[in-house]
Amino acid sequence: MQTLLKRMSLRELRLALLGAGAIATAAVVVGAMKPQVKALRSANAAVAGLEASADDGARLEELLHAEDERIRELKYRLHGDMANLPAKQVEAYIIGRLQSVSWNNEVELVGVEPVTGERVQAFQEMLFKVRLIGRYEDLYHWLWDVRNELGYIVIKEYRLARQDQNDREPLLAADISLASYRAIE
Numbered sequence: 001m002q003t004l005l006k007r008m009s010l011r012e013l014r015l016a017l018l019g020a021g022a023i024a025t026a027a028v029v030v031g032a033m034k035p036q037v038k039a040l041r042s043a044n045a046a047v048a049g050l051e052a053s054a055d056d057g058a059r060l061e062e063l064l065h066a067e068d069e070r071i072r073e074l075k076y077r078l079h080g081d082m083a084n085l086p087a088k089q090v091e092a093y094i095i096g097r098l099q100s101v102s103w104n105n106e107v108e109l110v111g112v113e114p115v116t117g118e119r120v121q122a123f124q125e126m127l128f129k130v131r132l133i134g135r136y137e138d139l140y141h142w143l144w145d146v147r148n149e150l151g152y153i154v155i156k157e158y159r160l161a162r163q164d165q166n167d168r169e170p171l172l173a174a175d176i177s178l179a180s181y182r183a184i185e
């Protein structure tokens with residue numbers, strides 16, 4: 001490598017470095033633009049489909065119905081069963097589901113404290129500070145069931161601490177912060 005550098009003139013070295021920098025810059029720009037280009041193509045395809053079906057009322061109705069169905073699916077994926085609940089009932093719904101999961105997994109739900117989180121783009125974060133007591137395996141199953149039943153809830157923080165001196169199956173206290181996101185309307 002050093003012999004190659006010694007044989008190159010200063011001008012050639014500068015040009016090589018400039019070329020490498022240009023290639024790296026181009027790669028970064030293409031990587032950053034790729035998602036936007038994909039979204040633009042998708043939007044253009046949707047507009048073209050709607051324009052093509054504008055003359056045919058039945059086809060337009062069918063496309064609009066399909067888009068409404070996609071919106072309902074996305075809303076369900078984001079909010080789950082609470083998609084159509086008023087904002088004030090969401091806390092009670094989630095706490096009730098957490099209690100149900102706790103009973104099913106022999107975990108004691110010591111407390112749930114709903115807290116208003118921060119605004120994240122077009123969504124309002126709702127935090128639930130949960131305190132549980134149970135065996136490690138039961139807590140694991142509790143987390144798995146929460147994921148399956150409330151998949152739209154994410155775990156932001158998780159802390160475990162021993163509650164007894166049993167070395168075989170210690171009793172653990174879990175402090176968990178769960179986050180749910182709701183679109184701001």
